[in-house]
Amino acid sequence: MALWLVNDGGNFNRPRIFNFLSQYKMKSVLNYKIGKEGGKKTQHPTEKPEFLIRGLIEIFTNPGDIVLDNFAGGGTTGVAAYKAGRHCISIEKEEGFIQMIQQRQQQAKSQKKS
Ligand SMILES: C[S@@+](CC[C@H](N)C(=O)[O-])C[C@H]1O[C@@H](n2cnc3c(N)ncnc32)[C@H](O)[C@@H]1O
Numbered sequence: 001m002a003l004w005l006v007n008d009g010g011n012f013n014r015p016r017i018f019n020f021l022s023q024y025k026m027k028s029v030l031n032y033k034i035g036k037e038g039g040k041k042t043q044h045p046t047e048k049p050e051f052l053i054r055g056l057i058e059i060f061t062n063p064g065d066i067v068l069d070n071f072a073g074g075g076t077t078g079v080a081a082y083k084a085g086r087h088c089i090s091i092e093k094e095e096g097f098i099q100m101i102q103q104r105q106q107q108a109k110s111q112k113k114s
Pocket residue numbers: 044046047048049070071072073074075076077091092093094097
């Protein structure tokens with residue numbers, strides 16, 4: 001489930017940022033595969049597909065914005081944000097997942113350089 005939360009006096013129908021992408025990407029229901037079929041990259045049990053998170057980031061933020069993921073898990077949001085030209089603050093309580101997040105970030109950065 002994706003939730004959009006604002007604090008602007010209750011006007012929930014007007015996003016502050018709503019970047020219309022291609023018609024193909026603008027759906028109210030997003031179907032995606034999970035697990036290996038969906039391109040699962042980590043051992044985290046609830047990893048989300050990168051394309052799904054990246055799509056949401058591109059619609060609801062602008063390049064250079066900061067995305068907060070306070071349940072970072074496998075670090076998909078951080079990688080998707082980086083590839084979309086956004087910054088990301090990732091919070092995770094499990095040490096093993098934190099290492100995974102750091103490795104994925106480094107990998108994304110080195111792939112961009114090469
Ligand atoms: C549903 S998973 C997130 C999966 C992530 N979106 C992904 O695609 O890989 C939730 C994560 O939140 C972490 N978590 C739960 N409570 C937390 C807390 N109080 N502070 C930081 N992280 C927490 C868990 O360890 C778990 O890895």
